[in-house]
Amino acid sequence: MILVNIVKKRDMTRGDLTLTIFHKFVILKPEKAVIAKQISDGMPKEVPTFADDERVLCYHGPMLYEAKVLKSANVDEEGRHGPHYFVHYRRWKQTWDEWVPEDRVLKWTETNLQKQTQLKEAHNRKKPARSSTSTSITTEKSHDGESRGRKRARDSSLDKAKEEELMNKVEVKLDIPEQLKGFLVDDWENVTKTQKLIPLPRKPNVSDILEDYLDHAMKASKRNGATDELLTEVVRGIKLYFNKTLEDSLLYRSERKQHADIMAKNDSALPSDIYGVEHFLRLFVQMPRLIANSNVDPDSALMLRDYLLDVLSFIQQEQNRLFTV
Structure with a gap:
């Protein structure tokens, strides 16, 4: 070494x-190296960071979308090691369900919801007029805010310890x-x-x-x-x-x-x-x-x-x- x-x-x-x-x-x-263990080698964890049926935000391309964790494993279907989650994107067809590595999944927190909004706004500024195909995803997410207030009280009580742990991590904004x-x-x-x-x-x-x-x-x-x-x-x-x-x-x-x-x-x-x-x-x-x-x-x-x-x-x-x- x-x-x-x-x-x-x-x-x-x-x-x-x-x-x-x-x-x-x-x-x-x-x-x-620590980074290799956490990102590439994917050291197994006894307790998954995200639970089955947990509401999360998940990266798909440069955008964040609401998703639900269906199951988790330390090896995905293609043999890649490390924590992986099989997610379903809200209001997307099941054909889009996929295994994703842990670093593509974020907790459902106010900070991460703001990040989702910022990404959407940046996308809309770049692409003010799109075909029906490309705008459909943005439309699908437009109702998120309506239900967010009703569910916020319930969601805020979930995984408090995990949220505090995330807040203690170094957060670097890369514009x-x-x-x-x-x-x-x-x-x-x-x-x-x-x-x-x-x-x-x-x-x-x-x-x-x-x-x-x-x-x-x-x-x-x-x-x-x-x-x-x-x-x-x-x-x-x-x-x-x-x-x-x-x-x-x-x-x-x-x-x-x-x-x-x-x-x-x-x-x-x-x-x-x-x-x-x-x-x-x-x-x-x-x-x-x-x-x-x-x-x-x-x-x-x-x-x-x-x-x-x-x-x-x-x-x-x-x-x-x-x-x-």
Whole structure:
């Protein structure tokens, strides 16, 4: 096991503090790292976080939808390990019922309901006029507020201990630029509605994008005080996140066969060598929960957020080149 021990001090510089973050997340071998256990390896839990028949919010693409947990298991139907939940989306046909990893499920709390509303508003701003097919989901959710008040008293008494535990976790807000949110929504609709899968392998791929970002960031490193060593560690960490979370958290159901086929043909390649900006952008939607599920302290989490925002800014600047298939 490789581990660099760094003692943090109050006067620690930005660079040292951020380097500590990635030692926590990256330098440990993946099978030993906390983040790998919680996200990729999926350490079994004696008591599921979400109970059967529990009302929850569940990510489907970049949006949050009301759902109900039907059952839980530590291995899903396709053999992926870790806590998984078989969910039914409210007012959706049963054909949409699916197994999802735990990091796609949120408790039914006021904070998470506000997050759902914010995502819906962002979607509506980007897509003010849609076809009947694409607007149907938004319409299906429009009645949620009417019933929410009647059920709030009952729901507030459920799982108080769990809600307090969630409140104590580090909560990092990662504001994705509006233009990139639009790409996320378009990507979700293309894949889930029209079954238009992204051609693979992609060029530039995630490895290319991160290498380009590293070159870009190093040129600016003298202005913000970051070191080349630090930036290299940041990029390594982000790439590891992508490679470890793609299969369980970043693919839609209709993409799984394509993933299995392309990886079988490229058995020595990593996902970051196959996938491009579309799937990379999905990682940033997941990052706040990945950070919250780790043991990172608040100061380090905020520093990590700053670097992630810098990568998003780079993607936005290069969007015309990166999103061209």
